[in-house]
């Protein structure tokens with residue numbers, strides 16, 4: 099059963115709190131923020147949400163809407179720093195400089211389409227503009243990479259849609275062989 103409407107505004111619940119310290123990183127993709135012309139409210143809002151959910155936000159960086167710079171950061175955060183959750187915000191739309199999904203596709207080894215589809219589907223209940231988000235979710239090495247929209251509202255709403263699926267996804271990416279469901283269920 100899908101509880102989308104209720105889940106959207108549900109406060110972070112203890113049931114998904116991560117027990118081991120999982121390192122996360124936030125990449126804010128924004129020309130204005132990178133030039134110091136706008137405060138990075140979205141990255142900060144995501145930091146709060148991720149920490150409420152028990153992640154350790156090890157790093158938050160701001161990069162301009164430049165494909166090569168996004169690719170470089172994603173590879174560094176995954177291959178060198180080993181962050182298990184990498185959340186980008188901004189640049190997922192259809193304007194000429196929106197290239198975050200393209201950079202993400204360049205680095206991921208496997209796509210997780212259900213997460214991106216669910217974000218679009220649930221967001222469409224809130225705004226028709228959700229349909230122009232090209233956000234991608236995928237895996238590179240041990241990292242789950244999630245694209246979120248640029249506005250604080252959009253980023254928070256989209257994160258709420260997938261947050262409960264993230265801990266199990268990370269366990270599986272790590273290679274956990276635990277059964278997904280209790281026997282017989």
Ligand SMILES: Nc1ncnc2c1ncn2[C@@H]1O[C@H](COP(=O)(O)OP(=O)(O)OP(=O)(O)O)[C@@H](O)[C@H]1O
Pocket residue numbers: 126127128129130131136137138139140141163187188189190191193247248249250
């Ligand atoms: N990091 C941020 N903090 C606060 N607001 C943001 C942030 N990023 C985007 N926004 C808001 O969300 C809107 C849509 O984000 P989008 O990623 O399309 O940015 P944009 O308009 O291309 O500008 P820029 O790349 O300079 O941030 C922005 O116009 C702005 O109002």
Ligand SMILES: Nc1nc2c(c(=O)[nH]1)N[C@H]1C(S)=C(S)[C@@H](COP(=O)(O)O)O[C@H]1N2
Pocket residue numbers: 187188189190191192196220221222224225227228229230231232246247248249251252253255256
């Ligand atoms: N839930 C939700 N999803 C949303 C939005 C929003 O306000 N709420 N904004 C949309 C808008 S206006 C755009 S243009 C696309 C892409 O956003 P981005 O270019 O800022 O990444 O995400 C969309 N997704």
